[in-house]
Amino acid sequence: MSLSGRTALVTGGGSGLGAAIAAHLTAAGARVVVTGRRAEPLREVAGRLGARAEVCDVADPAAVDALAARLADEEVSILVNNAGVAGPVAPLTEITPDEWDEVFAVNVRGTYLVCRAFLPPMVARGDGDVINLASVSGKRPLARRTPYCASKMAVLGLTSTLAFEVGPAGVRVNALSPGPVxxxxxxxxxxxxxxxxxxxxxxxxxxxxxxxxxxxxITADEVGAAIVAMLAMPGMSGADVDLSAGMVA
Ligand SMILES: NC(=O)c1ccc[n+]([C@@H]2O[C@H](COP(=O)([O-])OP(=O)(O)OC[C@H]3O[C@@H](n4cnc5c(N)ncnc54)[C@H](OP(=O)(O)O)[C@@H]3O)[C@@H](O)[C@H]2O)c1
Incomplete structure (x- = not known):
């Protein structure tokens, strides 16, 4: 599968799964832009892969719009919404409103904001792929993790709904639900x-x-490989691809 000639934006690309996804997209020939809040990890990944590093807080609408403006000439046609936070591990009654809001601000609002900023050019060109990182926890919930599990369920809902909105324009929207990595x-x-x-x-x-x-x-490498494999399936949209070693089997 060659992604040569395509530009991919990977949010949260400076560490963890995002860095592995960026490496696999680069190896498949894509030009990659990694984004996150901290400059240093982004620079390290970008330096290693020959990617572009752009600082951006995905929960901040102005920052996301500014990023889209900076990347206007890049023709981003692959958007991987990977940035996410795990949130508190506690019973719901012990979770503060601020802790709750932070998880939704990054995992759900961030995904919405980045889609909002980067979809219009894809729709106008009539081609593009959005892959949202959900989680097996969005399907098989874990006690003491309500905000995280609920946020990933919301990501799955956003994915399947958005697929119907932009599908007619030729843009695919799918989710990847990794199990614990x-x-x-x-x-x-x-x-x-x-x-x-x-x-x-x-x-x-x-x-x-x-x-x-x-x-x-599963391993971070398996997640990166799965993203590239999903991009090789142009007939797939609105899907939730499970990569959990069978945790929901
Ligand atoms: N690891 C797992 O077992 C697992 C399993 C299933 C699903 N997932 C999902 O996979 C994704 C990546 O997980 P991970 O384990 O690689 O997490 P991670 O190691 O904690 O990395 C998260 C990345 O997101 C970035 N980020 C966090 N908040 C951000 C914000 N407001 N704006 C921009 N970037 C932000 C972080 O960079 P900065 O801090 O510099 O912003 C970091 O690079 C997440 O969506 C997670 O929920 C993970």
Missing amino acids: EGDRMDRNFRLEAERTATSVDEARAAFVGRAALGRM
Whole structure:
């Protein structure tokens, strides 16, 4: 699959899954722009991949519109809405309104704002791909994670609705729902869960991973490869692609 001649914008592209997605898109031939709030990780990724780094807070409408203006000549035709925050791990009754709002501001409002700014040129050109990072938690909820799970359910709803709005113009909108990904973020969750349930970190990990049909988590590389594979399916829109090692099987 060659993405040569296409420009991709990856939000949250300075770290984690975003950096892996940026690497896979670059390897497939796309010109890549990575964006996020912190300049340093973006510069590192951009330097390594030969990508363009642009600081932007996706929850800030003015910043997102300014980014779209700066990239007007780039003809972004692949938009990966990956920026996201995990939010608090606590019962709903202990979550503050500010904590709740921050999760929705980035995960849902940010996705909406970036789509709002970057879709019009794609619609005008009659081609483009939007891929929104949802999560298996948007389908198989986790207790003590209400804002995150609810925000990812909202991302799935936004995806399927938007697919119908821009589909007639030839623009595809899909979601990728990863399961838990090997790395620091999950290691931190396992430590918290072990503390909470007075078990060992290994036991907390085994209990969680045992929920997946394949008995394992997925890797950031698999997420990057899945994004490129989704771009090779021009007949797909409004889909929610599960990449959870069978956590919802
Ligand atoms: N890791 C998993 O197990 C997993 C599983 C399923 C789904 N996901 C989803 O996959 C996506 C990436 O997850 P990850 O694990 O790679 O997370 P991560 O390592 O925490 O990275 C999140 C990225 O988003 C950026 N970001 C956060 N708030 C932002 C904002 N307001 N504006 C712009 N950028 C912002 C961060 O950069 P700055 O802080 O510099 O802004 C960072 O680069 C998220 O949507 C997440 O919900 C992750």
